[in-house]
Amino acid sequence: MRAGAGDESQQPLIVEESDNDATALPEITQKQANRLIWLLTLSAGLSGLLFGYDTGVISSTLVSIHEDLGRPLTTFDLSAITSSTSLLALLASPLAGHFADVVGRRPVIAAACGLFIFGALFQSAATNVWTMVLGRSVVGAAVGAASAVVPLYIAEIAPADRRGQLVSVQSVFITGGQVVAYIAGWAVMGRWRWSVGFGSVPALIQAALLVGMPESPRWLVLKGRDDDAAAVFSRLGHDDCDHIVAQVKHEVKQEQLSASGSMFKELITVPANRRALTIAAGLQALQQLSGFNSLMYFSATIFALVGFTSPIGTSLSISVSNFVFTLLAFTIIDRVGRRRILLYSIPFMILGLASCALAFMHIDASPSDSISPSSDASTPASSPWSLVLLFSLIFYVAAYATGLGCVPWQQSELFSLSVRSLGSGLATATNWTSNFIVGATFLPMMHALGPSVTFLVYVFVCVVGYVWVWRCYPETKNLELEEVKKLLENGWGVRAGERP
Numbered sequence: 001m002r003a004g005a006g007d008e009s010q011q012p013l014i015v016e017e018s019d020n021d022a023t024a025l026p027e028i029t030q031k032q033a034n035r036l037i038w039l040l041t042l043s044a045g046l047s048g049l050l051f052g053y054d055t056g057v058i059s060s061t062l063v064s065i066h067e068d069l070g071r072p073l074t075t076f077d078l079s080a081i082t083s084s085t086s087l088l089a090l091l092a093s094p095l096a097g098h099f100a101d102v103v104g105r106r107p108v109i110a111a112a113c114g115l116f117i118f119g120a121l122f123q124s125a126a127t128n129v130w131t132m133v134l135g136r137s138v139v140g141a142a143v144g145a146a147s148a149v150v151p152l153y154i155a156e157i158a159p160a161d162r163r164g165q166l167v168s169v170q171s172v173f174i175t176g177g178q179v180v181a182y183i184a185g186w187a188v189m190g191r192w193r194w195s196v197g198f199g200s201v202p203a204l205i206q207a208a209l210l211v212g213m214p215e216s217p218r219w220l221v222l223k224g225r226d227d228d229a230a231a232v233f234s235r236l237g238h239d240d241c242d243h244i245v246a247q248v249k250h251e252v253k254q255e256q257l258s259a260s261g262s263m264f265k266e267l268i269t270v271p272a273n274r275r276a277l278t279i280a281a282g283l284q285a286l287q288q289l290s291g292f293n294s295l296m297y298f299s300a301t302i303f304a305l306v307g308f309t310s311p312i313g314t315s316l317s318i319s320v321s322n323f324v325f326t327l328l329a330f331t332i333i334d335r336v337g338r339r340r341i342l343l344y345s346i347p348f349m350i351l352g353l354a355s356c357a358l359a360f361m362h363i364d365a366s367p368s369d370s371i372s373p374s375s376d377a378s379t380p381a382s383s384p385w386s387l388v389l390l391f392s393l394i395f396y397v398a399a400y401a402t403g404l405g406c407v408p409w410q411q412s413e414l415f416s417l418s419v420r421s422l423g424s425g426l427a428t429a430t431n432w433t434s435n436f437i438v439g440a441t442f443l444p445m446m447h448a449l450g451p452s453v454t455f456l457v458y459v460f461v462c463v464v465g466y467v468w469v470w471r472c473y474p475e476t477k478n479l480e481l482e483e484v485k486k487l488l489e490n491g492w493g494v495r496a497g498e499r500p
């Protein structure tokens, strides 16, 4: 049941072709299957790179536009350009979930890819604020659709014992894309049309790779295309394709028997589905409300505020740490497990945030008069508390990237097949809604409450989140998707998930 592509006990994959060479072929075909799984994961994961790039590039773009859009940008223009992306992402993700169910996962990934290309070129040709907002919105729709459907597609093609790692490829690509965006923004030295237009390049590569990408075999079973599904499972290295197709079919049949009408109703009324949605959406909300993206968007502002002479350069340390520790998560997630990673890492996030709050108490930072990355704040960077702040932020980011930055994107494994696409879409929409809330409230909170209290608010969110994860999030490592569903049937499944 848990045999994956890496399982030593696997049989020859393409039995008809392997009959006359039973000794050599299993190893070769196993390698081919592994290679295919990686290729598909990387092809789909390119959407993550675009997600990271397009969300990261905005910070350097905003400070480079000057009057290129026909007039100097007002604060309202800045907010409209920035928030249009997350707003469209939050609208697009449930829609993408719906379409992934109706037309399949692959066409939605392809549509997002097209939008990434169009949005990047449209932005780079923008002549006024509103065409720029339109370009950012198109990219937002692409980011929303991709972030809902790519982890779902990868989870459905991945072998159980490597699913955590393969789904985490998306997080590695997102954070890598953010680093590339920071560097590209700096390298083009103000020629923002180049840096935003560059976003079309990985999308074009992805468009070429999509040609050979098969549809998710689990979706094929859902649509009654069992032979096609068995062929894809076989290419993915499953030893007993008929068995796994039968297993997925059994799940589909059971769900059809229990189906209470619309998919949304089924998601809300069936207890296991409701629990899955609560966990998936809760983890996504926690990921965002714990405040990380306030650093992604405003770390340069914070570093200017406390007197660093090169705030934009210093803020690169945030995105690089985020990337490096996401790589760590990618390496350990299937060994340590999702739940355990969160229970180990959230306390370190709390420690990092609390020590930021402490450092701010000793720094004379008054956001009311210097809340802009370009302002040269008067507090000298030589203050040891500024360094304490920098290291605390990096510490917090490292803990975030190892756990909460990565784990919530495993969301689709929690849902049973019949509601998986809608559930993933709604959890992704929760991510973007919370992202929007943090982006919109961080600076006002810094003004109204002061930096220390603002960071204590994030401490509070993490403490509540920790207790909730401990009570409600079961371990899902190494389970087949069909087994995860069973965990949530009679409760949160925390005990049942904690077996060796």
Ligand SMILES: O[C@H]1[C@H](O)[C@@H](O)[C@H](O)[C@@H](O)[C@H]1O
Binding pocket: 171, 174, 175, 178, 287, 293, 296, 322, 404, 405, 406, 409, 431, 435
């Ligand atoms: O998992 C990603 C990653 O942590 C990114 O760095 C962050 O900007 C995104 O909001 C998040 O969803």
